[in-house]
Amino acid sequence: MHHEDDQDIQYKVKIGTWKKIISIVFRSKKHLVMLALYSAMLAALDALIPLFNRYAIDTFFVAGNYETWPYYIIANLLLAAGFGFCVWGFINEAGIIEAETSYELRRQAFKNLQRLSFSYFDKTPQGWIMARMTSDARKLSLIISWGIVDFVWAGLSMIFILIILYVTFIKLALIVTIVLPVMMIVAYFFRKLILKQHRVARKHNSQLTAQYNEGFQGAKTTKSLSIEEVNYDEFAITAKKLRSASVKAVISSALFSSILLVLAYIAVATTMFRGSVYVLDTIITVGTLAMFISYVVNFFEPIMAISRIISDFQNAQASAERIVGLIETEPELVDTPEVQEKYGTLFVDHKDNWEDLKGDVEFKDVTFYYKDNENILTNFNLKVKAGMSVALVGHTGSGKTTIVNLLSRFYEPKSGGILIDGIDYRERSIHWLHKRLGYVLQSPHLFSTTVMENIRYGRLDATDEEVIYASKMVGVDTFVSKLDKGYETFVGEGGNMLSVGQKQLISFARAVLADPRILILDEATSSIDSESELVIQEATEKLLSDRTSFIVAHRLSTIVNSDLIVMLEMGEILEMGNHEELLQKRGAYFELYRNQFFKEKEKELENIM
Ligand SMILES: Nc1ncnc2c1ncn2[C@@H]1O[C@H](COP(=O)(O)OP(=O)(O)O)[C@@H](O)[C@H]1O
Ligand SMILES: [Mg+2]
Known part of the structure; x- marks a missing residue:
């Protein structure tokens, strides 16, 4: 789904995409106006230079009149200062717009x-999302901010030049006007051609890279099949195609610039030729002719700039589409409009209407699949009273995580329903549920801040005292007091300064702080050494008291005290009961328990010996 070529160029302009981008750029309206002003001023100053030169030629050199010389110098100094000011201004404003646009996109x-x-x-690889948030956002804001500078400058430069030429002498101005559309057509044609050729070259390039990779990774296989020659031939063909495509693109680029130059100089030559006649006839001055020639030469730059902007924007279109796609993707699970009306949305709560949650949970004929026709659960039923602790047991892939994810409404049943306190949870908002439900993940994520702040994520308005109280409940306090900065210790990126067990305890403390009515621990205790296990076990018991809980655990020691143990296989309940009842049954749970019991005894023996 997401394997478009990163550099893909699209010729069709998608209005919706650019509308969104424009709405984002226009948030910095003040800076946009300033940027346009600075660019316009720059174009005006640029247009002044040939006028200055004309004056110098006609007054100082031809007429030999040096009376105004000091003023001329001052005017030139002012012009230079003006240039400095404009450049400072537009770099400033473009930088701000670039930063604000990429901030807003992100x-x-x-x-x-x-x-x-x-x-x-x-469905979406993390890397894909990261690329959109970083490189696409950067590329787009860069092209937009500097594109505005170039565009305003180039457009106004051409307009100013044309105005001055027409005001000064129409007959010569017509020459430029005739060359202008020819240049535009040539520019358009070549840009399109070059884009196409680059695209072909890129395609061959990625093909070549793929063959490289395959060649290296499959080296052994290649040898054992002795297909080296076939591989080499294929590689050589692709390499040749890449070379010829690249060469073509380079030739076109070179041709483009030189043809434009030739056109510009044809215009210059014509101007000189016609102009010198007018000078001889004393219809215009030498200075005016010189001015015309500079303007014709100066015309070349803006045309190049505009054709560059157009191709930049074509390049950026793919980035724009992807990032706007990310901004506008609709979540698959949404509350109905009625529910939103009553309970609010993620960003606007109507907390007054939120009922308390008692904690009765019922799965009623729940059918669920990730992929069509591959049911994970079929008419699954399970009823749990408020305050009960439920343990889900079963082999990998038996559906434990799926069940707790459904309960958390990370996914919704395809048919049937999940009732909380007797009401289908879709009749209340997702946010309502998530505020009252705690989920301790297998590998808890810590943010790169202090221990204190990390725990506070459980409930953002908790005081320091409350955070420390929660920490004491689950034994976080014991190890935190040994850290040199205590609760103010930084945990590093993703918490990498702490052990897995410590991270686990921190996430427990978060859960205590959040005080959810329903708590889910999905294999939260699986990757912990036996020393921390005891601490965690005590913490777990504290955590579970007084709320409905679902525990998924490899270690049966953590679940022997559960009120209800549900043994799953392929999404179906095999056995159900408490620890004693299930042992007496001598069924699957009994086997599992016996196996693990022996394994652990074996390990203990190994440790002793
Ligand atoms: N995100 C997913 N997309 C597709 N299939 C999935 C996904 N998550 C789990 N499954 C499949 O659903 C089944 C149950 O998985 P899971 O609920 O994770 O089991 P458990 O937690 O008991 O190991 C497995 O067959 C697994 O391959
Ligand atoms: Mg699982």
């Missing part, structure tokens, strides 16, 4: 990512 994309459902992140 902010909106990030905000939307918060709304998107789990299923989106299943």
Whole structure:
């Protein structure tokens, strides 16, 4: 789904995409106006130079009149200062617009990512999202901000030049006017051709890279099949295609610049030829002729600039589409309009209407699949009373995580329903549920800030005292007091300064702080050494008391005290009961328990010996 070539160029302009981008750029209206003003001023100053030269030639050199010489010098100094001012101004403003645009693109994309459902992140590689947030946002804002400078400058430069020429002497001005459309047509034609050739070259290039990779990774296989020659021939053909495509593109680029130059100089020559006649007839001065010639030469730059902007924007179109796509992707799971009306949305809460959650949970005929026709759960039923602790047990792939993800409404049942306190959870908002439900992940994510702030993520308005109280409950306090800065210690990126067990405990403390009515621990205790296990086990018991809980655990020791143990296989309930009842049954749970029990005893023996 997401494998478009990063550099792909699109010729069709998508209005919707650019509308969105423009709305984002226009948020910095003040800076846009300033940027346009600075660029316009620059174009005006540029246009002044040949006028200055004409004056110098006619007054000082031809007439030999040096009376105004000092003023001329001052005017030139002012002109230089004006240039400096404009350059400072537009670099400043373009920089601000660039930064604000990429900030806004990222902010909106990030905000939307918060709304998107789990299923989106299943389907979309993290790297793809990262590329949109970083390189696309950067590329786009860069092209936009500097594109505005170039565009305003180039457009106005041409207009100013034409105005001055027509005002001064129409007959010569016509020459430029005739060359102008020819130049434009040539520019358009070549840009299109060059883009196409670059595209072909890129295609061959990525093909070549793929063959490289395959050649290296499959080297052994190639040898054992003895197909080296076939491989080499294929590689050589692609390499040749790449070479000829690249050469073509280079030739076109070279031709483009030189043809434009030739056209510009044809115009210059014509101007000189016709102009000298007018000078001899004393219809115009030498200075005016010189001025005309400079203007014709100066005409060349803006045309190049405009054709460059157009191709830049064609290049950026793919980036724009992808990032706007990210900003505008709709989450798959949304609350109905009625629910939104009553409970609010993620960003606007109507908390007054939020009911408390008691904690009764019922899966009623729930059928669920990730991919069509591959049911993970079929008419699944499970009823849990408020305050009960439920353990889900079963082999990898038996559906434990799926069940708790459904309960968390990260996914919704395809048919049937999940009732919370007797009401289908779709009749209340996702946010309502998430505020009252705690989920401790297998590998908890810590943010790169202090221990204190990390725990506070459980409930953002908690005081320091409350954070420390929660930490004491689950034994975080014990290890935190040994850190040199205590709760103010930075945990590093993703918490990499801490052990897995410590991260786990921190996420437990978060859960205590959040005080959810329903708590989910999905294999939260799987990757912990036996020393921390005891600490975690005590913490878990504290955590579970007084709320409905679902625990998924490899270690049966963590679940023997559960009120209800549900043994799953292929999404179906095999056995159900408490620890004693299931042991007496001597069924699957009994086997599992016996196996693990022996394994652990074996390990203990190994450790002793
Ligand atoms: N995001 C997903 N997309 C597609 N299939 C999935 C996804 N997550 C899990 N599955 C499949 O659903 C089944 C149940 O998985 P899961 O609920 O993770 O089991 P458990 O947690 O018991 O190991 C497995 O067959 C697994 O391959
Ligand atoms: Mg799982």
